[in-house]
Amino acid sequence: MKVGFHRSSASGRRRVFAACVLSVLAFALTACGGVAARDDDRKVVLTTFTVLADMARNVAGEHLRVESITKVGAEIHGYEPTPGDIKKAAKADLILDNGLNLEAWFAQFVADLDVPHVVVSEGITPMDIGEDAYRGKPNPHAWMSPVNAQIYVDNTARAFSDLDPGNAEAYRANAEAYKTQLGAVRDDLVSAVSALPADQRALVTCEGAFSYLARDAGLTEKYIWPVNAEQQATPQQIGSVIDFVRQRGVPAVFCESTVSDAPMQRVVEATSARFGGVLYVDSLSEADGPVPTYLDLIRHDATTIATALAGASR
Template sequence: MKVWLYRSRRVPLRALALAVAVCATLTACGGTAARAGKPVVLTTFTVLADIARNVAGEHLAVESITKVGAEIHGYEPTPGDIRTAAKADLILDNGLNLEAWFAQFVDDVRVEHVVVSDGITPIPIGEDAYQGKPNPHAWMSPLNVQTYVDNMVRAFEKLDPAHAADFRANATAYKAELQRVHTDLTTTLSVLPPNERALVTCEGAFSYLARDAGLTEKYIWAVNAEQQATPQQIASTIEFVRADRVPAVFCESTVSDAPMQRVVEATGTRFGGTLYVDSLSEADGPVPTYLDLLRHDATTISTALTGRKP
């Protein structure tokens, strides 16, 4: 599925505008959260929603357009999404070209809109059709998400000034947890020799995490796409793993790991496990919160690369 080029079926803007008008006449469109009297914050995917809930605490109702397990890149919005957007008081999106699908109707609703990645220096994607475009996965860095949190605090203070002190206190505590994940990961990986400090994945979704953890990144494809990995992409990855004697490789939860298993078969390296990027899991799953996602990925990566159990 593509980030910048889409073949999805677009919902006509006229139809979306009609949906907004219909929604305004139906009390059901208000939703449980709105009836509770709290300002409604809408995010584009579940990771942002969980981060926002930690900052908002009990004062705001935070909802996500996409559901758990969804592949965020190629999401196809529905008329129901415009109804959800119309009732929100604030919309948060990641930016960096991640949610191009959302742009088709976000400008047609009179709702405050904040890009939470503002202030982050993007890492460009350096190959194929995406060359020079920003890698959108900035949330995979615990350090970057501290900037996300600061942007949310400013937006929430404007939305609900009476609870500004609570938003700031929540943010301080949450940023400390983010810093702890970063510190634990970098400390664990510091024992690796230079050639083994490599993060090999299916998608290039870990550029920011790899940079912050001092890892060399290698991936089969740059962005999740509809076509399978090419022989050239797999061959390049095999060559990298062999040359650097990379001890383990990984793949993401929303795509097939079959191409990476071919790398494993060709090189004799280990498959280190499944990593989570674009979505949280259900409450009883492995990554029900963003901090769980970070800790899961950090533990999976460090255990596989060092051979040491946490």
């Protein structure tokens, strides 16, 4: 906030007054914006994206301060860290990343930081990408399986216990309670998809980010491109999806919230399929949006997919 005075009317008294005003404003701003951070002596955990932050908060409870490096809606694969990100990370006590080549920027990001980091996907069995230049590399979207998410949670609880041994029992208890919720979400997902006719259990998306979710739910997956990248969809990629949709009679197709759905709209125009809705993968929404938590994300995606494939209007 800037406070200004006309130079033509400035006087000694006014300059003193201005200085007092600025001092009071500085104190007020410090009191309003800095006290919480100054008085909050909890250790700070950073995650690379919002989904991991929400998982971590469920494990941390009130004992740690958890923040995401990337903001809501960010495209995580090719993210470019800012100087502010690096400054924030240098002050953190722990950084959690997904691994599996998801965060292409992360190795360089932490190269000069003296901060421990933990790969929360450690221990999952990765599914390989089957197409294009990424063929044979692990699909990084392992958190899209609620079953895998339970492994993420266990890894997070262990990392927090190492960071803050005094609250280790609380982290273990929080993790077990959260894993119970994850199991219920997985059961709901399987139930929703199992109600679909067998020939409609096909999931067509922009990015190949749903392999783990499709496996859990018993869906056949087809996508335009395997991993979000800067280049646009090729005619060959779009044509392959069009052929798949026509041959299978797929009733609805989808795209993710962090990319343009224009390529998928071309599939809709060329087939009898309709656009079934927006799915969330790499980012949560704002608090008042459709997927403010990871559990909401999985529920939203499962409901959107099942409803659209069943032919109901949304």
